[in-house]
Amino acid sequence: MRLIYAFCLLFLLGSCAMTSINPTKINGVSFVASRDSISKKNIDPILKIHANYASVMPFGFIKNLSHPEIQYNSNRQWFGETKTGVKQYILELKEEGVHVMMKPQIWVWRGEFTGQISMTTEEDWKFLEDSYTKFIMDYAKLAEETDVEIFCIGTELENFIDKRPNYWKKLISQVKQVYHGKLTYAANWNEYLKTPFWSNLDYIGIDGYFPISDLKTPSVEDCKTGLQPWKNEMKAFYSKLKKPVLFTEFGYRSVDFNAKQPWRSDGYLDEVNLKAQTNATKAFFDAFWNENWVAGGFIWKWFHNHDKSGGKEDNQFTPQNKPVEFIIKEIYSNN
Structure with a gap:
């Protein structure tokens, strides 16, 4: 009788384990390719902020917006951009112990x-x-070979998808023949609603650079108010498709007016504003990280040479060696 009871208990526990939802978020960093190989010392800073995922991004290059040939894996590229x-x-x-999303990208x-x-x-x-x-x-074959958990089939290719939707559905089928992990696509924040193939993927991938405030230094509440309409839109989209949202990129520069056009990385603004970055990032986490329809995301962006990256004079996206790094560490440690 005791043996039967023990067997039943193990069966029930196993069934619960198989059917339960893992509450852990994808707490990721977008790991920038460099000229160098990496080692444990380059990964330790990721572990210190409790990130459990990194996005690895090989690059292909085209000469201009109407040029059809993609060049990649050449000896002229940085080491981290090649196979x-x-x-x-x-x-x-x-x-x-860091999981991986492979995210091949095109650079024009x-x-x-x-x-x-x-074309x-x-x-x-x-x-x-x-x-x-x-x-x-x-790269899909390499992702399979290296047991990559998530493979992203493209990044911000709205016009290519809009003009050639049948090609993309065929491509997804081809990828599934060689890669057996989770699939997503990184749609721009204003593109994802019309991306036609989400039903064939595992995550609704969104690069979350939503315009949310025109203020020079928006407060956390200002940013949360600005995010609310976008949050409502995404939640409704999730309810329709029943696919979790994954922020394939998200983040804010440490610069004045950083939440007005968060996607901009050019030099149109140059005043360092660490508070604006901290407030906007905290608001983003407050808005999304407790939602069960959000799988998580990848902060943009993280460099391999941590000690020499970011810092209090840097006005770019990286959170490294800035106050916002502590916000990320706090959120990631609790999720």
């Missing part, structure tokens, strides 16, 4: 916005599709 470097980063991160020379990529002929569209497929499939 060899990406694999080394992934293996080192995993050795230290001179930094033009990838969402505006568009002028059918021949060029076909060329771009073949080139992009090769780029993505190479």
Whole structure:
């Protein structure tokens, strides 16, 4: 009788474990590729803020918005942008217990916005599709080989998707033949509502650079008020699709007016404002990290040489060596 009871108890406990939802958020950093390989010393600062995921981002390059050929994995690229470097980063991160999202990205020379990529002929569209497929499939195979938990099939490619939706559904099927982890796409904050293939993916991926305040130094409450309409929109979208939201990128610069156009990384503003960064980031966490329909996200951005990155004179996105780093550590340690 005791043996039967023990067996039943183990069965029930196992059933509960299999059906329960893991409450842990994806507390991620966007780990920037560099010229160098990485080691434990480069990963320790990630662990110190209790991040459990890192986004690793190999790059492909095109000459301009209407050029169809993607060049990648060349000896002219930085080590961390190549297949060899990406694999080394992934293996080192995993050795230290950090999960990985692989997020291959396109860079247009001179930094033009990838969402505006568009070909002028059918021949060029076909060329771009073949080139992009090769780029993505190479990295999907590497993601499978290295047991990457999440694979992102693209980043902010609105026009490419809008003009060639059937291609993308075919690409997703091809990726699923070689990669068996979770899939997402990184839609821009104003793009995700019309992305046509969320039902074929595991997460609604959003780069969360929503405009939320015109103030020079918005308070936490100002930012939360500005985020509320976007939060309502996303929650309604989640309720419709039943797919969790994953912020494939999110973050704010440490600069004046940082919540007005949070996506901007150019030099249109240069006054350092650490308080604005701290307030906006705290508001973002307050708005989303306790919601069960939000899987988590990846702070933009984190450099491998922590001691030399960010700091109180830096007006860019990285939270490293700034007051906002303590906010991230606090949130990540509790989720």
